[in-house]
Amino acid sequence: MIFKNYVELTDHIISKAKKTPFAIVCADESHTMEAVIESYQKQLILPVFIGDKKNITEYLTANGLNASDFEIIDETDPTRAAQTAVSLVHDGSVRGIMKGKLDTSQLMKVLLKSENKLRTSSVVCAMSLMEIPYYHKLVAASDPALCIHPSLDQKAAIINNAVTALNNIGIECPKTAILSASESPNPKIPESLEAVQLKEMNQQGLIKNCIIDGPLSYDLCFDPESAKIKGLTSDVAGDPDLIIYPDLVTGNAVSKALVLNARAIGSSVILGTAVPVVLPSRAASVEEKVRNILLASASVN
Amino acid sequence: MIFKNYVELTDHIISKAKKTPFAIVCADESHTMEAVIESYQKQLILPVFIGDKKNITEYLTANGLNASDFEIIDETDPTRAAQTAVSLVHDGSVRGIMKGKLDTSQLMKVLLKSENKLRTSSVVCAMSLMEIPYYHKLVAASDPALCIHPSLDQKAAIINNAVTALNNIGIECPKTAILSASESPNPKIPESLEAVQLKEMNQQGLIKNCIIDGPLSYDLCFDPESAKIKGLTSDVAGDPDLIIYPDLVTGNAVSKALVLNARAIGSSVILGTAVPVVLPSRAASVEEKVRNILLASASVN
Structure with a gap:
């Protein structure tokens, strides 16, 4: 299969209607929420939000969504939020992880911890x-x-x-x-x-x-x-x-x-872990974050 | 000084009206002649042609120029043609060298020969x-x-x-x-x-x-x-x-x-030699060759 551009790739992923479940770690940050909601509405992912439940509920409501339609895990500590995402991968409830408002190093430290058994390749x-x-x-x-x-x-x-x-x-x-x-x-x-x-x-x-x-x-x-x-x-x-x-x-x-x-x-994704990880840079626009989510969601079998 | 683009640089070099003398080694090849004649007519260089005199004369005449206005050195052997260019650098009659129809390695071998004393930097x-x-x-x-x-x-x-x-x-x-x-x-x-x-x-x-x-x-x-x-x-x-x-x-x-x-x-030039050297790739268009000549001519004090 060949994709000429992002429009063709997006159409293809939507047509498969697989809605990959994704853990959003420390989700309560407006740019992250905006990109996740857009990706959800495009049928790319089914988000599982981890973060400040009150804030997340407010963001969803403000965007015309019903918060009770989503799984929201109330966990404001970044390391524990990342650890929760790992558990969700292991019990099969998510197939992708996205970084919200925590440092890349904080998230990756948890994901790459050997006890967490998330590495699937010799190279991440x-x-x-x-x-x-x-x-x-x-x-x-x-x-x-x-x-x-x-x-x-x-x-x-x-x-x-x-x-x-x-x-x-x-x-x-x-x-x-x-x-x-x-x-x-x-x-x-x-x-x-x-x-x-x-x-x-x-x-x-x-x-x-x-x-x-x-x-x-x-x-x-x-x-x-x-x-x-x-x-x-x-x-x-x-x-x-x-x-x-x-x-x-x-x-x-x-x-x-x-x-x-x-x-x-462009877009990018982290590979070599049990599920793809989306690590948008702080400066990334909402459009770029959506493309990163698209790529990660498409990368899952 | 700042140059926004090639047009500004070209205008600046032309305004200095310095017409840098250039040795064209093995000049009798149509793309090379075309680029050299265009550069001459733009007042960028004053070519000294080294190559098959009969062919060079024909190219010039076909382009409405008077061959007797130019120095043409009849030398068809590539190595001897390159060596002639070296002599012209040493006696001060040229301030740039351009490769015509000979291999880059043939030309550079002569230019970098230690007896020829053309290196002026530890790095070419x-x-x-x-x-x-x-x-x-x-x-x-x-x-x-x-x-x-x-x-x-x-x-x-x-x-x-x-x-x-x-x-x-x-x-x-x-x-x-x-x-x-x-x-x-x-x-x-x-x-x-x-x-x-x-x-x-x-x-x-x-x-x-x-x-x-x-x-x-x-x-x-x-x-x-x-x-x-x-x-x-x-x-x-x-x-x-x-x-x-x-x-x-x-x-x-x-x-x-x-x-x-x-x-x-883009354009490019070889530096670290007594005079800049133009080494256009075989696939370079005439426009690119003219830009290379412009850059080399501009690089000379």
Whole structure:
């Protein structure tokens, strides 16, 4: 399946009418509530609110909703609120977690605590999904936010996390490009040699449900013409569904360049945990928060 | 001085009416000739053609020019043509070199041969100049093409090369941002610690004629709003004239993302040699070649 843009992806998720149950941790903050209510009304999620019950009830009522239609857990302490979300994951009542008004570190400390058994991969990482001008479909990329210099094994885990999410979204066999500075492996660029190894691991069946090619330069990833001019025979060049960044600095800079200067429309989600986690930045707009919720909800099987 | 775009820069260079003499090595190739003739007619350069005299004469005549108005050196062997350009630099008759129809490696091998004494810096590097949507002025960046993992000393040399070129262009004290993933130095990201060192070297007068700040994330470089929201006091954040990339893969990917997906307008030049060198890629359009010539010509004192 291919999604040209967020509108197509949203329509697809709504048509599946699965309404993923989501725990909203420390929900009582207006931007969070606004994004959650909008996502609920779009049929994307069924929120379970954790936070100040009185405030949450007021927000819902002010938005014309009946608070008694929702599960609201009255818990104002951030750490206990996060711990409550973990219990809801384990008893199967939610399939996603979203951060409200608590610090990222407070939430992640609880989620990643080994007793809580929420890690399902050796690597917890971020995946973005971008609608980019002059590219013909949505493209995922990882990791633009968490893993600084992933090793070969960690890159394989990052790919597995992303591929599982993309498979769930409906992209059956994501074309996966390992980004470097050119298509030639260069001993002076270790990332380019790792790209060759990841491709081989895919061919040997060690990384499944995707097609990997690399190393590929940015233009060979995104521009079918460049691939044609260079005479590159590749199932991935010019058409990837997923980009694997060599490191955090590259991923961070490229994704910010796309958003700031190309006005790309992005979203992101945390993977590698039992359920996807939405960690919107403080500065994120309501629209971006809704897109993050959409991506997380779509990433669930 | 600030240039909002290429039009302003072109007007400025033309107004100086300096017509930089340029050696065109292996000039007899139609795209090269077209770009050189256009640059000559715009008063940017005075070409000295090295190549097949008969072909060059024909190109000039076909473009309504009088071949006898130009110096044309009949030399069809690429290595000897490159060596001729070196001699022209040394006797002061040219102040720039442009590659025509020969391989980059053939040309650079001659230019960087130690006997030829053309290196003037410990680092030969590329500098780009970009007109980027949603940024208010032209911005230079280095190195997107040559140095794979520059060391601290090499980064200082890269900055010096770029600052000299920008000073010559008319940008007196370039605001220089050292790109990383955030504004916090992080021991797990060595580039971010080097950014702090480069800033200190600038404050101590070891890197002159510019103001350095770093580490800075991409949004803190290019978005004055982000800098304001983060409460960052910096002369550089939100307003750099020059970006220093942490490594080749980052620089390559960011600059290609800007050109492909943001439709930024770019050019590039090789610095660290006695005269700037124009090395257009085979796929470059005539317009891009003209911009490269403009940048090189502007970079000369």
